[in-house]
Amino acid sequence: MHFAFTDEQAMIAETVRGFFAEHATSARTRKAMAGDGVDRALWASFCTELGLSGVAILEDAGGAGLGLVELAIVAEAAGAQVAALPLLGHVMASQALAVGGGDRQVLGELIAGDTIAAYAHRADLSASGDTLNGTIEFVAHGGIADCFVVTTNDAAWLVAADAPGLTVTPLTTMDQTRPYARLTLNGVAGERLSDPAAAISAAHNAGFVVLAAEALGGAQACLDRTVGYSLERVQFGRPIGSFQAYKHRLADMMVEIEQARSAVYWAACAIDESSDEAALAVHAAKSFAADTFFRCAGDMIQLHGGIGFTWEHDAHLFFKRARAIQTLLGEGAWHREQIAAMVFGDAA
Numbered sequence: 001m002h003f004a005f006t007d008e009q010a011m012i013a014e015t016v017r018g019f020f021a022e023h024a025t026s027a028r029t030r031k032a033m034a035g036d037g038v039d040r041a042l043w044a045s046f047c048t049e050l051g052l053s054g055v056a057i058l059e060d061a062g063g064a065g066l067g068l069v070e071l072a073i074v075a076e077a078a079g080a081q082v083a084a085l086p087l088l089g090h091v092m093a094s095q096a097l098a099v100g101g102g103d104r105q106v107l108g109e110l111i112a113g114d115t116i117a118a119y120a121h122r123a124d125l126s127a128s129g130d131t132l133n134g135t136i137e138f139v140a141h142g143g144i145a146d147c148f149v150v151t152t153n154d155a156a157w158l159v160a161a162d163a164p165g166l167t168v169t170p171l172t173t174m175d176q177t178r179p180y181a182r183l184t185l186n187g188v189a190g191e192r193l194s195d196p197a198a199a200i201s202a203a204h205n206a207g208f209v210v211l212a213a214e215a216l217g218g219a220q221a222c223l224d225r226t227v228g229y230s231l232e233r234v235q236f237g238r239p240i241g242s243f244q245a246y247k248h249r250l251a252d253m254m255v256e257i258e259q260a261r262s263a264v265y266w267a268a269c270a271i272d273e274s275s276d277e278a279a280l281a282v283h284a285a286k287s288f289a290a291d292t293f294f295r296c297a298g299d300m301i302q303l304h305g306g307i308g309f310t311w312e313h314d315a316h317l318f319f320k321r322a323r324a325i326q327t328l329l330g331e332g333a334w335h336r337e338q339i340a341a342m343v344f345g346d347a348a
Contacts, residue, residue, distance in 0.1 A: 003265055005073075012052075012070055016077035019050060024081035026314050029177060032084035036144050037179035038116075039084040046085065047113025053090065054111035056206060061098040062108050067272035068206065072213040072264055079214030080221040082317045084177040086116050086141040088328075091210050092203040093117035093149040100199025102158055103191060106147060118145035119203055120183055123153045130157060130192050132185045140328070142181030143170040149203065150183075150190060156199045157190025164188070175324035177317065205271050205282055207329050212264045212285040215293035215325050218318050219260060222293075222300040223253045225314075229304055249303060253296050260285075260292040280342050287335035290326045297322040 005013060023042055032039040047053040056071040057063020064070075071091065078087055090110060094117065097107045109115035118141050126133040132150060142148070145168075148159045159166065167184040193199045227250060230241025240246055267285035270278040297319040301308040308315045326332060 003262075003269060009070060009073060013073045013077070016050070016052070016074050017080070019046075020077045020081040020083055024078070024083040024085075026317075029082060029084045029317065033176040037084060037173075037176055038086055038141065038144055042083065043085050043116075044113055047111070053113055054094065056091070057094060057098045057107075057111065061104070062111050063094075063098065068209050068268040069265065069272055071206065072209050072268040075210045075213035076217035076220075076264070079217030079321075082177055082218065082221075082314070082321050086118070086144070087214075088178070088207060088210050089118035089139075089141045089145065090116065092119035092207045093147075095206045096149045096151070096156060096193065096199035096203040097158065099202045100156055100196060101194030102149070102199070106158060115146045116141065116144060117147050117149065118142045118181075119149050119151075119207070121151045121200075121204075125150070125152050125185075127152065127155060130190050132157065132159070132188045132190055134185055136183040136185070138171070138180045138328075139183055140178050140180060142168055142183060143179055148183065149193075149199070150185075151196065151200050151203070153200070154196060156193040156196040158193065159185075159188060159190045163190075173324075175320045177321060178324060204329070205278070208282040208286040209264070209268050209271070211325050211328055212260075212267065212282075212289040215289040215322065216257070216260050216264045218321055218325075219253070219257050219289070219293040219296040222296040222315075222318055223250065223257060226250065226253070226300050226303050233305075246303065249299055253299055256292045256295060260289040263288045280339055283335040283338045283342075286329065287332040287339075290322070291332055293318075293322040294326055 028039050052074055054063030055066050055074055056068055059065035078085060094107060094110045096102060110117050118139050120136040120139045122134060122136045146161050150157050150159050165186040165188040169182040171180045171182055173179045230246060231239050233240045263285040267281035270281040301315045301319060304315055307313050
């Protein structure tokens, strides 16, 4: 199968790459890290100027009516700059509300950028009717969210951040561009979504694609920045990129990235086309792209030498983001187990 962007998708890719390269600078990301982990000016521009906060939401729900391929294009560009945005939670929550029968007013506020949402899942969360009890750990951008979509394996609710009985505790986070929080629910009332199965499926598929595409963009940025450094750094009278061992490491990174690219856009396209391979594809994309990003981020540090280990260099931002993506929404081993079960059935 040959996959290529349409003219519209190519234009979106060019636009978002330029936008994030210009605005999601290292200085702005580090300033956000020193605060609550979100570049709010960047998020406002993303939602209002680009109008891509509803990129994968159906038009009748107030979105742009595009698909997960376009969402992957956006997430890839954001990941290439390690942008400090609440994109993951926003995408998962808005997808859940859009297809799960959620509050359309809240969804409109999310798409407009007036409200920030986070997504929280715990399979064994205690629920008595629409009253929730329990603790959910590691909720991305939970500390700054205005509302939450809370799900179990078979139910979903919309919960306001100021709901009585809800305590949100910010956590110390390795990746300071995507801080976590703990939700403690003690008799919290939620607004139940009418189609939880559709909401959960859409949210998780979109979340897997966003993380995989972010990882792809980050891995490509690691390679591009390392290639640039190899042409500038001179040792023994020649650029270090001319040494065979160095070139082999760069070539290995490129091969891994191209495989990850195929996996990411296979998954996004499979979901958009309602393919029978969609479930397998998203697990493959998330696990492979996350591992690729982690390897490339580690290579980036090593191939930059001493400067790559310093706080002043951005290599550590990519490394921490890569490590966090490996863990978010299931580690690679869990995703590979899902693939094995789909392929081999009971024999797995």
